[in-house]
Amino acid sequence: MDEVEVVVAHSERATLRVGDVFLKVDADQARIDVEVEAMALVPVPTPEVLWRKPPVLAIAAVPGTVLGRLGEPSPASSSAAWAAAGAAIRQLHEAPLPPWLGRRRRGPDELAAELDGECELLVTNGVLPADLVTRNRQVAEAAIRPWTPVFTHGDLQIEHVFVDGDEVTGIIDWSEAGRGDGLFDLATLTLGHEEHLDDVIAGYGTDVDLDVIRAWWSLRSLLGVRWLVEHGFDPSAPGCEVDVLRSRM
Template identity: 65%
Template sequence: MAVVDTVSVVVAHSERATLRVGDTFLKVDSDQSMSDREVAAMRLAPIPTPTILWRTPPVLAMAAVGGEPLGHLGAPSVASPAAWAAAGAAARALHEAPLPPWQGRSLIDVASRLDAECEALTAGGILPAELVSGGRRMADAALRPSQPVFMHGDFQVEHVFVDGDRVTGVIDWSEAGTGDALFDLATLTLGHEERLADVVAGYGADVDVDVDAIRAWWAVRCLLAIRWLLENGFDAFMPGAEVDVLKSLV
């Protein structure tokens, strides 16, 4: 039996826990459909993903990917412009792949969730009403019809690993499905607006990227995430995090 020096908790909340044991990640999902989706998405994705070692529900074991995260929310990224462009190119490759055989959230569902979250944020005194209403108005620009693509669904900087200027792996596929390509680009650049031009360059000059829609998706992501983060032990108010991003937009 291999000797393991440490067992570390990567993340733990009511929906999921992830442990790192040596070079193996163990994910335990409360909702098996999310785990099923993650496994299916990784098998279909045309970009680097973690190697699945074994699966015994509710546990999924995967090998660690090489490299380091592209960045962290609330902190400047030390990754090169070329690394950010490579992340954009990886997103483009995914978005050009055949659609997965399951649907993502509809715009009607997103709008309904937004309305509920905005009401809860205001009623609970979590954020000022003016900030919430301003963010909700801005979010409308994201809720427009778009050509569906194979979307990662949580394409944030900590889920994209790079080694130098090369993407070595993209993790956490449980939100994958069909959806708006710009949501992935917005998720990647949330809190890193200065890197958007690099990502768009890597995505491809032949695509007319709607920056206003990306900014609107930033507002959507912040509004939908803030209360969940606070309820699960994360600090949405830390410098550069979701609350600061929302304030910068409104």
């Protein structure tokens, strides 16, 4: 029998791998529903859905290797692989909008209020130094503006994109998909890998406001640090969220 590998596990959900099958266990059925529907709609490669029996979704492994991992040098060091990822994201963003809004959809005022509250907690609880939080809150301001909604992945972390050479072979984990800011996807993909931003934008193929992408790096990291700590992850590991915040100083 194949070995069971725990890919990720925390209080909200868990993903297991058995051979070439991934089993996603999620107590929130709405997340699984969004993931299945999004994969059926998007014009980019996605995993094959094998079966679903709530609260479990079984999907097939996609070929290739991950584009990279946060805090580690990217194994896909070629500019072409990163450009291919940018081109795939552009395809996604040009697709018709999904019929649902998205779990993380917030207007500028709501986002600013959430960020201010999180920054206060980070400082009050001693999670991060006040000057680090203040500087990154200033940088994050550029991301808090109206945007034209596009079909977004919503959690396009670097390990969610698989490549083989200069071809994208699959994009996984669509539970946060919905209508959102396309620059958030680009920022999430390049978080901690700023050296590949130009390659991604070249593949994306249109003018992009780089200040907004950098703002999303700060904003996403500020909002994520406390959640990561509370769920057993280490945002202070080399190259991860805290290092991203320090790079803005």
